[in-house]
Amino acid sequence: MEIPKMMKAVVKVRKERGAVLETLPVPEVGPKEVLVKVRAAAICGTDIHMYQWNAWASQNVERSYSGLPRIMGHEFSGDVVKVGSEVTRVKPGDRVVAETHIPCGDCYICNIGEGFNCQHVKRFKNGVYAEYALIPEMSAIRFPDSLSYEEASVMEPFSVAVHGVSNTSVVGDTVGVIGAGPIGLFTIKLAKAMGASEIFVSDISEYRLELAKKCGAKYVFNPTKCDIVKEVKERTDGLGLGTVFEISGNVKATKQAFECLRKCGTMIMTGLPSEPLILDAGSDIVWKAAKIYGIHGREVYKSWEITKGLLGSGVIEVKSLITHKLDLFTEFDKGFELAESGNAGKVVFLVG
Numbered sequence: 001m002e003i004p005k006m007m008k009a010v011v012k013v014r015k016e017r018g019a020v021l022e023t024l025p026v027p028e029v030g031p032k033e034v035l036v037k038v039r040a041a042a043i044c045g046t047d048i049h050m051y052q053w054n055a056w057a058s059q060n061v062e063r064s065y066s067g068l069p070r071i072m073g074h075e076f077s078g079d080v081v082k083v084g085s086e087v088t089r090v091k092p093g094d095r096v097v098a099e100t101h102i103p104c105g106d107c108y109i110c111n112i113g114e115g116f117n118c119q120h121v122k123r124f125k126n127g128v129y130a131e132y133a134l135i136p137e138m139s140a141i142r143f144p145d146s147l148s149y150e151e152a153s154v155m156e157p158f159s160v161a162v163h164g165v166s167n168t169s170v171v172g173d174t175v176g177v178i179g180a181g182p183i184g185l186f187t188i189k190l191a192k193a194m195g196a197s198e199i200f201v202s203d204i205s206e207y208r209l210e211l212a213k214k215c216g217a218k219y220v221f222n223p224t225k226c227d228i229v230k231e232v233k234e235r236t237d238g239l240g241l242g243t244v245f246e247i248s249g250n251v252k253a254t255k256q257a258f259e260c261l262r263k264c265g266t267m268i269m270t271g272l273p274s275e276p277l278i279l280d281a282g283s284d285i286v287w288k289a290a291k292i293y294g295i296h297g298r299e300v301y302k303s304w305e306i307t308k309g310l311l312g313s314g315v316i317e318v319k320s321l322i323t324h325k326l327d328l329f330t331e332f333d334k335g336f337e338l339a340e341s342g343n344a345g346k347v348v349f350l351v352g
């Protein structure tokens, strides 16, 4: 395939709401790098923060990413078109997705085999909302032939849900999912597939609660209309839930999530609150003997292998949760407006 000199890209240029369509050089490929022709790219919560340029973005973009200007996006799938001289993991023609956290490979955490949570974890130098994306060799992951590019583009957030569910046992037990955005919806499907008895879901978007029901939730609640803790207690003989997944990142919802957790239950925390959380350590944690796990990204490559098995075999389908497919270069503003409205499952951009 002929690789052009220039490419279209959706770029975050200024510290204000929005993004800009630009024409940029196609990146040069270093010895351990892989150039991918982007086919599909999804919108993640962090992309919305960056697009809006909210408090999270102004605190984190300079620190965790390499500042602005920056090509947006990180969840994607595509075809390898060129590899560096030292690359052995993939070859041109391979269909790939990408792990987006890059471990240093040499810190204490990396050395104990937990590199996904590396002390010096880095993100891609640039994003993937472009015709071509440059990624480190170790990030490239081939995906099953049975998956389309758009399905593959959500494997990265799906693998976050896999990481969460892998840290608890839900077989024959009750589950709560607080926040029914894409990771919440994937979590419902996973809990269902893994034999959860009853799944309780809470979200402020009626659209998402409908999707949650389709994914297998037995009870759905809108916290602006009812007292979730009371509803859960009434339906569990006052016991509470065996595992609660907190994915909303809302501090009030997180406090309620702890109150819904039963004695000896497991709290899986994936949501990132933008303000400090206040808990009653006695009743919320200590007397309950609660187990608490924080989920940062994926277990590399374990979560990915589980995702390949579940999606590649068709045991879990994600197509129905990709509620909107749009053209990246002409419809990116529309995509972000949809994603931030809550009236969407996963929004995926298709790239020519």
Ligand SMILES: [Zn+2]
Binding pocket: 044, 045, 046, 074, 075, 156, 157
């Ligand atoms: Zn993401």
Ligand SMILES: [Zn+2]
Binding pocket: 103, 104, 105, 106, 107, 108, 109, 110, 115, 118, 119, 120, 121
């Ligand atoms: Zn490290």
